[in-house]
Amino acid sequence: MREVYQEQLGEQAEELASMSAMVGAAMERATKALLEADLELAEQVIEDDVQVDEARARAEEHAFGLLALQAPVAGDLRTVISTIHTAEDLERMGDLALHVAKTARRRHPNAVLPPDVQPYFAEMGRIAVKLAERARTVIQTQDVEAARGLEEDDDEMDDLHRHLFTVMMSPEWSHGVAAAVDVTLLGRFYERFADHAVSVARRVVFIVTGKMPNS
Numbered sequence: 001m002r003e004v005y006q007e008q009l010g011e012q013a014e015e016l017a018s019m020s021a022m023v024g025a026a027m028e029r030a031t032k033a034l035l036e037a038d039l040e041l042a043e044q045v046i047e048d049d050v051q052v053d054e055a056r057a058r059a060e061e062h063a064f065g066l067l068a069l070q071a072p073v074a075g076d077l078r079t080v081i082s083t084i085h086t087a088e089d090l091e092r093m094g095d096l097a098l099h100v101a102k103t104a105r106r107r108h109p110n111a112v113l114p115p116d117v118q119p120y121f122a123e124m125g126r127i128a129v130k131l132a133e134r135a136r137t138v139i140q141t142q143d144v145e146a147a148r149g150l151e152e153d154d155d156e157m158d159d160l161h162r163h164l165f166t167v168m169m170s171p172e173w174s175h176g177v178a179a180a181v182d183v184t185l186l187g188r189f190y191e192r193f194a195d196h197a198v199s200v201a202r203r204v205v206f207i208v209t210g211k212m213p214n215s
Contacts, residue, residue, distance in 0.1 A: 012066075012079070014140070016086050016087060016200075019059070019091075020093075020135045021132070021136050022051060022052050022055065026045050026048060026052070026098070027096070027128045027132065030042070030045045030101040031100065031122070033101055033104040033105075034103065034112055035121065039105060041104075042104040045100075046101050049094055053094075063080050063084050063087075067080055075210070085199075086139070086200050090196070093132065093197065096189045096190075096193045103185070113179075113182070113183065114179055116167060117168075117183055127194065128194060131154070131157075134146065134153070139204060144208050144209065147201035147204045148213065151198060151201075157190060160187075164187045168183060
């Protein structure tokens with residue numbers, strides 16, 4: 001019976017790792033759609049988002065089933081509860097990729113981003129995908145040091161986000177208010193994506209150590 005229970009906990013981790021891979025792929029495609037005004041790719045991200053929602057529902061259903069049938073305690077209870085919160089974070093990451101794709105679709109056939117900020121978003125997209133991949137690995141390995149390492153990538157994202165405001169506030173900005181609004185919102189989507197990836201990693205630290213890292 002205990003072996004079956006441990007298998008179920010392992011299956012939960014794999015469900016979450018799969019979700020992390022899904023949202024990373026979604027953000028990668030959404031970024032490409034944004035940079036290249038690729039309507040087909042944007043539509044793919046939008047259509048595929050339901051898979052992330054369904055994955056969250058499955059993860060939560062399995063977690064509540066374990067709570068009801070196994071009455072876990074101590075470390076196992078931390079794992080099950082953290083699964084519910086992690087699934088929520090990962091779904092939100094998928095939603096943020098969805099928002100990027102919808103922005104690209106809304107402005108099509110025009111490009112959303114002025115040329116002078118495109119490199120920023122290319123880099124922010126790269127970091128976002130990297131964070132999702134590292135979160136996936138951390139979920140699978142429960143490597144505390146690797147989990148804590150996500151903070152560094154998040155710092156890179158925050159730096160890029162701050163630089164965007166420097167560009168928009170510059171006297172050389174000539175792209176108008178609408179473009180500034182788009183850039184502001186999109187920058188926030190990427191920043192929040194990174195924040196949720198870090199939250200996932202912190203929950204892994206909590207599972208292993210019993211202590212939630214300081215924000």
